[in-house]
Amino acid sequence: MSALLEVSGVSKRFGGLLAVSDVTFNLDEGEILGLIGPNGAGKTTLFNIVNGVYKPDGGTIRFQGRNITGISPDKVVHRGMARTHQIVKPLNDLTLLDNVTVGACFGREYLDLKGARAVALEVLQQVGLGKRAHMLARSLTIAGKKRLEVARALAAKPKLLLLDEVLAGLNPSEVGQMIDLVRKIRDGGVSVFMIEHLMQAIMSLSDRIVVLNLGRKLAEGPPDEVVHNSDVVEAYLGFPDIVDKLTRTAQA
Amino acid sequence: MSGVLASMIDGVLVGAVYGLAAMGLSLIWGVMDVINLTHGAMIALGMFAMYLLYTLHAGTAYLLLLPVMGVGLLLGIMVYWMSVHRVVGRPMLMSLLSTFAVNMMVIGIGTAIWSTSPYNVNYSVQGLTLGAYTFTGNHIAAALAALLIALALQWFLYRTRTGKAIRAVADNREAAELMGISSTAILTIAFAIGIALAMTSGALVSTLFPFTILSGATYQLKSFVVTILAGLGKPFGALIAGVLLGLLEGVVTPFIAVSWIPLIEFGLFVVALVAFPQGIFGKRAAA
């Protein structure tokens, strides 16, 4: 069986800066794949290439066996790949219900308004925002907005969900809830590709991990294997506490 | 001397004034991301300020540019606090509309006072005659004044403390505040200078052409074209783009009917916007 997502030889350049360079990896159906790396490693850029926000300068992206390189983000969603943003982008003056309805309306199933509302209510329940469906999005806390991001992406009924730092800025109990949510999503048959800085979380969630540094893929493999990779340790040398954490997590 | 050359010289002379007219717009836009729609009304007020001062005190009209500038600074501070301060940093539509509202009020008051009849500043400087063609002294003097003001503005922005602070705020307001620059004060100053520039250019235009309280609109539109071509907050960029615009008018007019000029100009404007949405010299607007 071929992989759900195949990224091969992808590069992206901004002016003189090579943001992503010749990155290749696969994501299998039903898998949670983590993407880690120091700040500025090119993680979000890679997400933006995968879901079509940026056109890569080289390389191809295949999704469900079909080439999706360079097609626009809205078409990528229709194919079944949804994402969240690291910096949340709520549709502030719409209600939560409308926010999520947008996701359902224009997602993979391209539902009509009525069908989309039903899905949206369901998804809002699922992420724990059901009671606030008729509030305006701008009134949410940061944790609420992160959940809303996830809900909108889920409402698109994706095959693959791209999560960009959904845990950042949450307090420990919120982190725990979100981790449970991600697990539930995967158990519901959605594959997950996630960027995360919170090492403990990503090490425990991911089936495999891809490590980026300075736009290049440094390592790929199961969490415990990646942690012991000497290149990875070296890349994080500037951040001793992270190395420390990495080792501790792997030992745990 | 050929007609085309004469037409080009005329174009360059008036183009320098277009450039000056655009500097104020471009400065305000660059510093606080506000497209100042009072610009045209302020240009018109500059024209009437010159007219009033000149009727009170005939003599060398160009000396009167200084009091006009002074009035412009004061008016700029007023307009800033009245309509802009509350909307800086809000969506651009808000400042677009609040400055447009002030524009309507200024035009309304101006119409009540002066109606919309044409006025003239009856001042003329000995011109320069080359063959059959004469270039009026007023045009030459206005172009020189525009050049001098551009130089002064350039010096101010790059060599003085306040000027550097304005550029810092334009670059990154938050970072500038962290460095201890009071962004409110700087925004007020920048806005006041922008208005003073608009009024000064209006005062110069009043020595060239007759004007009504509505005349500013033409120069405001030309200022948009110039600003889009030049990019934001660059006095010399604006001057050069203005001269280019004037030159274009000069080069084209001998060959086609003048009534086609606006079509070419605004066509160019739209093309420039689409091709260089951040200005040719480039300053990225906040996404």
Place this chain on the structure above:
Amino acid sequence: MILRRPFFWIILAIAALFIYLPLHGNNVSLREDLILVAIAIILASNLNLMIGYTGYVNFGHIVFYGLGGYVGLYLATVRGLNLVAAALIAGVVVSLCAFLFGLAILRLRGAYFALATIGILQAVQSFVSNFDPWGRSTGMYLSFESYQSLGGAMHALWVTYYLIIGVMALSMILSLAVKNSKFGLGLFAIREDEDAAVVLGVNATVYKSIVYSVSAFLPAVAGTFMFYKNGMIDPSIAFEYMLSLEGIVMLMLGGQGAVMGAALGAGLYEKLRSYLLTSPKLSDFHLVIAGGLLLLVVLFAPGGLMGWFYRLLPRAREVVE
């Protein structure tokens, strides 16, 4: 679907009132006042699709009205077409023009788009001023006899009035229908955050192009009727920049984004303006007062009258949309 919205029936009631009031006692003077209100509502409602729904400020919206007037009048007089057919063709032609303009300028965002619309307006006006078949800046005149086909001048005025009220009702129904549709939801998403909307699957390019051309259609149709009633058209009245800007004032005053907001703002502003204009003491100050109102709304009540109303009565959102 739309028949189930209470506001649909409110719109019909408003239109019926517009027809009944002047007809009652043959009050032609009232009709003349109402026709300007109706035109203002048509312009503001369709502008609302761009500004209120999609978040794109169109300073040159009047270009559709003027072009529609030109195309329609040309077809009706020079080509001798039936008035309604001419107006519909004008609507289609102008929508196509809008689509083409949109291809060029809809890739611009925010203020840059707004500026480009000024450029479009000026360029089109300049083109028409030089276009011989349309009489250059002299414009086109209608023969008094052409009203005979509608049963004489007096009758023709009533007919055009009904037609314009029809277009007004359609404009509001269009706003209502879009607001309650998937298409409208896509537009709202674009208004709130275009990048996010695209990532959520909204094809922003297509949506913007469609709404831009749709917002051109009814103003163009109304333009044909209005300039037919007017008896003549020339570039300065067809493409009046000031009227374009006043459309924005009306919308802000009433409350952008709300169907009723556009209508309310247009109605109030037009009433206020005609009052100020015919009152000898205030006629010089109508701009000052309009500008002052706009400033107050923008600074202190960006939601306009409807925003204030909704805050007062949040439940009213479902009825008065």
Place this chain on the structure above:
Amino acid sequence: MKQLALIGLILLCLADMAFAQQTITIGFTVSKTGALNVDSLEQYRGFELWRDQVNAAGGIKAGGKIYKIQFASYDDESNSKRVQQLYTRMILQDKADFLFSPYSSPLTATAAVVTEQYGKIMLTSGAAEGKTYTLGNHYLYQMFAPAPEYLKVALDSLKSKDPKATVAFVYEDASFSVAVVTPAKAYAQQLGFNVVFSEAYAPNTTDFSAIIDKVIASKATVLLGGGHYADGSTLARQLYGHKVPLKMLTLLVAPDSPQWVELGDAAIGVTVPSQWAPQSTFKAQYGPSGADFAKAYAAKYNTPPSYESAGGYGCGMILQRAIEQAGGVDTAKVADALNATDITTFYGRTKFSTAANEHGLQVGHSMILAQWQKDKSGKLTKEVVWPLPNKSANPLYPIR
């Protein structure tokens, strides 16, 4: 009881007398603001002077009744969009009996749509463009000689001075000036002039340098054109500033205004086709003499009358005469009287076409050419220089 009846009778008589004195409401718009306000104001003063003189003399006496004149007028902002709303208002709300036109051809054309729709008589002045009268009207009456007449006088006078002149036409791209220049070009060629340049400029033009450079390049020695006050005065100033060697400069409308003296040296020698000038020596069969009109006007407004003022006053006079002849204000009877009008007043001869395809077009009035000259004391005055039998001074040619 008898006394009471007497008092009653007296009261009745008084009431009857009061009833006999009625008012006529005349509606029109004035461009108080906008591009046309200078010319429009002069026309308005003509209306106003007529009203004040008629009312001071007791009113119009017709059919045994006395009518006082009152006006219903509004500002149209030089904008035809408002014109229809306001004319409808004047007809329906202010119950205007008769209408005068706004100033300028396009505004008059839009107003005419309304007045025709309601079957109201409108006397037009300041609207020379003839197209409106060919659209099938019944109640329009034009006071001005129509547009094709304007430059004929200038070209005729040029023909007598310099039959080989090279001519340029530079004119406002607006209905009136286009209607003037188009037939004038043909007439110039018919007279054998070499037309070397012809271009229209946008109505709000203030910078003429590009056109002036083209005129110089064309080597034209005579320039005819202009449009209204704002553009015409600017064009004259800039032609002077650029030292264009013109032998004759004829502009429409603008130089007729008394304000023209403000141009100083740039004003000298400029000619203007005029509907009327204070020096005109028509023997008035009706109404005041030209001298009396000019004196009364100058006394009231501290400025000499222009032809717009005379046209405005003329509207009033011709309407007054028609009401007197019709013996009342009945529209059909007054229209008949107007159709039959053929009278010379201080303003000149007035006769309206009654042909169905050009009803109301002015066919009696003829134009003159006036020129700004310096008198012996160095003061600028406007003199009539053509046609020669009417002249008050010799034409100055070449002017520079």
